Amino acid sequence: MDAQSLYKTYGEVRAVDGVDLRIAPGEVVALLGPNGAGKSTTVDMLVGLTKPDSGEVRVFGRRPYDAIQHGMIGAMLQEGALLDDATVEEMVGMVASLHSAPMKVSDALRRAGIEDLARRRSTKLSGGQQQRVRFAIAVVSNPDLLLLDEPTAGMDVATRRDFWASMKEFTSTGKTVMFATHYLEEAEEAADRVVFLRRGRVVADGSVEQIRSLAAGRTLTATIPGVDEESVRALPCVVDVDVRMAKATILSSDSDTTLRAMLPRFPQARDIEVVGVGLDEAFLVLTAQEGEES
Numbered sequence: 001m002d003a004q005s006l007y008k009t010y011g012e013v014r015a016v017d018g019v020d021l022r023i024a025p026g027e028v029v030a031l032l033g034p035n036g037a038g039k040s041t042t043v044d045m046l047v048g049l050t051k052p053d054s055g056e057v058r059v060f061g062r063r064p065y066d067a068i069q070h071g072m073i074g075a076m077l078q079e080g081a082l083l084d085d086a087t088v089e090e091m092v093g094m095v096a097s098l099h100s101a102p103m104k105v106s107d108a109l110r111r112a113g114i115e116d117l118a119r120r121r122s123t124k125l126s127g128g129q130q131q132r133v134r135f136a137i138a139v140v141s142n143p144d145l146l147l148l149d150e151p152t153a154g155m156d157v158a159t160r161r162d163f164w165a166s167m168k169e170f171t172s173t174g175k176t177v178m179f180a181t182h183y184l185e186e187a188e189e190a191a192d193r194v195v196f197l198r199r200g201r202v203v204a205d206g207s208v209e210q211i212r213s214l215a216a217g218r219t220l221t222a223t224i225p226g227v228d229e230e231s232v233r234a235l236p237c238v239v240d241v242d243v244r245m246a247k248a249t250i251l252s253s254d255s256d257t258t259l260r261a262m263l264p265r266f267p268q269a270r271d272i273e274v275v276g277v278g279l280d281e282a283f284l285v286l287t288a289q290e291g292e293e294s
């Protein structure tokens with residue numbers, strides 16, 4: 001899959017601001033980013049549902065619409081509508097009948113872990129069950145590329161685990177997958193490669209190993225009477241600092257090292273807390289690490 005210079009603007013909002021993305025066959029890629037980063041808009045353009053203002057998408061050498069018609073792309077989009085009056089089996093069967101070499105409906109239901117829901121009408125499904133039906137619909141054409149927009153939204157922890165297990169079964173056959181998510185853990189668990197999107201741009205693109213190193217990133221907070229921002233910034237492994245009144249919030253790529261240096265330097269520090277970084281801070285840590293390496 002090859003996307004070149006994708007741009008999409010909604011009024012004043014640059015939803016996607018120059019995305020280039022090349023995904024090789026067999027790769028499993030997580031598209032990670034906070035709310036509003038442009039993940040859905042990107043996925044919608046990759047499946048041909050949204051027309052980019054400029055730029056081009058090719059999937060196995062074809063335009064997205066063409067690739068979908070040939071059953072090469074399976075997509076699971078946010079809030080994809082299900083037919084009210086149809087049963088799960090009927091809906092998945094209907095999509096299968098549109099394709100020339102689909103998998104058996106029963107196989108698609110098994111992969112999605114919903115064999116027992118085959119005769120259930122869509123209005124009687126929970127949010128997590130609906131997501132699994134969307135997954136069955138996405139895989140039934142037996143596509144080479146799966147594009148999934150926040151596939152585990154609305155699933156509980158156990159369902160999420162089952163979902164990623166069946167995804168592994170799918171990818172172990174050499175299929176290509178890209179999924180959008182808010183969760184670093186999902187990216188870590190299921191992807192070979194992680195593409196970070198922020199404000200419509202790719203700000204980092206790396207292996208899961210690079211992402212694992214992010215786990216070392218921590219936010220340290222402490223009350224330090226009389227402190228100034230510059231002296232905190234001078235501590236080792238500090239990526240970012242915010243000082244308000246006497247409260248310092250420190251983003252560190254190695255909190256143990258920062259803390260060891262902080263205590264002798266600021267013996268008056270109290271109420272010290274160390275927590276794992278959120279997604280936004282993780283971007284900063286990653287970007288800072290990349291800067292140090294180059």
Ligand SMILES: Nc1ncnc2c1ncn2[C@@H]1O[C@H](COP(=O)(O)OP(=O)(O)OP(=O)(O)O)[C@@H](O)[C@H]1O
Binds near residue numbers: 010015034037038
């Ligand atoms: N149809 C639309 N009309 C107007 N603005 C839109 C539309 N679709 C998306 N946007 C805006 O474009 C930006 C990117 O949105 P997008 O849904 O692609 O982000 P996202 O990363 O998928 O976010 P989320 O994780 O919340 O789903 C946001 O600021 C959003 O408000």
